[in-house]
Amino acid sequence: MRKIVEVKNDYTDDENYTFIDAYFDEDDNSEGKTICVVCQETGKVLFFDNSYRNDEKILEAIKEVTPKSYHKIVQAKAYLKSQGYYTDSLWCIDDAKCKFKCTDEEAHILVGQALSNDATMEQIWFAMDFHGEDNGLTKIDN
Numbered sequence: 001m002r003k004i005v006e007v008k009n010d011y012t013d014d015e016n017y018t019f020i021d022a023y024f025d026e027d028d029n030s031e032g033k034t035i036c037v038v039c040q041e042t043g044k045v046l047f048f049d050n051s052y053r054n055d056e057k058i059l060e061a062i063k064e065v066t067p068k069s070y071h072k073i074v075q076a077k078a079y080l081k082s083q084g085y086y087t088d089s090l091w092c093i094d095d096a097k098c099k100f101k102c103t104d105e106e107a108h109i110l111v112g113q114a115l116s117n118d119a120t121m122e123q124i125w126f127a128m129d130f131h132g133e134d135n136g137l138t139k140i141d142n
Contacts, residue, residue, distance in 0.1 A: 001051045001052070002024045003024065004022045004023070004024060004052070004055060004057050004058070005023055005024055005025055005026060006022075006023040007020065007021065007022055007023070007035075007057045007058060007060075007061045008020075008021045008023070008032065008061075009021070009038075009061040009062075009064060009065045012040065016039065016040040016041055017037040017038065017039055017040070018037065018038045018040060018065045019034050019037050020034070020035050020036045020037065020038065020058060020061045020062060020065075021033065021034050021035065022035050022052065022057075022058065033049070034048055035047065035048060035049050035052045035055075035058055036048060036049075036052075036058070036062070038062055038065050038066055039094075040065075040067055041067075041094065042070070042092060042094050043066050043067050043069065043070025043071075043073065044070075044094075045062055045066075077090070091111050091114075091115060092111070093107035093108050093111060094107075095111060096108075096110040096111050096114075
């Protein structure tokens with residue numbers, strides 16, 4: 001992993017993604033490397049190079065451009081987790097909107113239908129049984 005000299009986060013494209021670019025030398029003409037992008041609508045970060053995921057300069061650049069609303073989502077997830085809810089895999093209307101041209105309302109309905117259909121629910125219960133047994137847990141007979 002090369003040592004980062006400078007990080008820039010001053011470019012946002014037409015699709016509202018802010019690029020986090022790293023530079024590895026002092027030369028103003030050197031070409032940077034895009035480490036990740038931050039979606040300005042959701043606050044989600046997509047890393048292109050995971051080796052810099054914990055780099056302080058990269059994390060600070062991400063924090064600077066992350067929308068304030070995302071911090072509220074992080075707090076809400078932490079609260080739900082403290083109440084026993086699994087929050088590591090949440091779905092959002094953006095997950096539907098990246099696949100289909102639709103309104104927010106249509107996307108919300110689509111995500112709800114996908115997550116609550118019988119096949120999805122059966123697969124989740126099957127996977128819980130499989131992984132519980134695989135992890136040596138004792139099944140409770142109901």
